[in-house]
Amino acid sequence: MRFSANLGFLWADRPLTDAVRAAATAGFDAVECHWPYDTPAQDVAAVLRETGLPMLGLNTRRGNVAAGENGLSALPGREDEARAAIDEAIAYAIAIGTRNVHVMAGFVQGEHAQDTFLANLGHACRQARPEGITILIEPLNDYDAPGYFLQTTTQAEALIDQLGAPNLRLMFDCYHVQLMEGNLTRRLTRLLPKIGHIQFASVPDRGAPDRGEVNFAHVFAHIAELGWTAPLGAEYRPQGPTETTLDWLATLR
Numbered sequence: 001m002r003f004s005a006n007l008g009f010l011w012a013d014r015p016l017t018d019a020v021r022a023a024a025t026a027g028f029d030a031v032e033c034h035w036p037y038d039t040p041a042q043d044v045a046a047v048l049r050e051t052g053l054p055m056l057g058l059n060t061r062r063g064n065v066a067a068g069e070n071g072l073s074a075l076p077g078r079e080d081e082a083r084a085a086i087d088e089a090i091a092y093a094i095a096i097g098t099r100n101v102h103v104m105a106g107f108v109q110g111e112h113a114q115d116t117f118l119a120n121l122g123h124a125c126r127q128a129r130p131e132g133i134t135i136l137i138e139p140l141n142d143y144d145a146p147g148y149f150l151q152t153t154t155q156a157e158a159l160i161d162q163l164g165a166p167n168l169r170l171m172f173d174c175y176h177v178q179l180m181e182g183n184l185t186r187r188l189t190r191l192l193p194k195i196g197h198i199q200f201a202s203v204p205d206r207g208a209p210d211r212g213e214v215n216f217a218h219v220f221a222h223i224a225e226l227g228w229t230a231p232l233g234a235e236y237r238p239q240g241p242t243e244t245t246l247d248w249l250a251t252l253r
């Protein structure tokens with residue numbers, strides 16, 4: 001199994017460039033991040049060259065974070081901002097060689113939200129495709145992100161089918177999926193052709209994967225049996241310094 005350190009949570013107390021170095025030293029095979037925009041892309045590109053780690057993915061900006069926003073792309077009336085955030089994320093991804101951009105939907109419900117999300121995802125897929133970039137959508141659980149537009153893999157699958165873009169895929173975060181829908185291994189098997197990236201954390205406390213209600217040794221073995229070889233994203237909140245939470249890296253590899 002290969003693993004990617006999600007630097008939105010792991011080593012989140014360090015500048016992004018130092019966090020990449022820490023992930024390399026700890027033995028991760030790749031990194032991914034949430035919102036890298038405060039760090040110049042050329043600095044990130046340089047540290048990726050230095051360490052040899054790929055940055056697997058990044059997110060579009062959330063909008064007005066102070067006002068509680070968590071993405072713009074499903075918000076009716078905010079299309080210009082949403083598309084600017086998508087274009088910015090794609091440009092940043094190109095600059096650092098990242099192949100996945102997660103387009104964040106936002107807190108909104110309803111039919112207009114669905115139409116808005118689909119239209120903005122269409123824009124994202126068209127912009128990203130010539131660059132070889134995949135657009136990801138990620139269902140978030142309703143406990144941590146109440147009211148988030150995209151909450152289940154069932155909903156995400158319907159959106160992917162409806163848009164029919166070859167470069168739109170599902171970010172399957174085992175943590176969110178277990179909380180909302182469960183049945184992880186059957187769901188992974190069925191959805192595999194539509195999955196662009198897999199993440200994990202313990203459930204329900206979003207800690208390291210060697211605890212909680214999900215047996216990740218079993219889930220990872222199943223993912224390997226399915227033929228999935230890309231690094232899996234460790235997106236958990238370390239309790240204490242990240243280095244002290246990495247025993248699982250040796251045992252689950």
Ligand SMILES: O=C(O)[C@@H](O)C(=O)CO
Pocket residue numbers: 034059102138140173176199235
């Ligand atoms: O699971 C998550 O929260 C992340 O993957 C993310 O990108 C949005 O917060």
Ligand SMILES: [Mg+2]
Pocket residue numbers: 138173199235
């Ligand atoms: Mg996630």
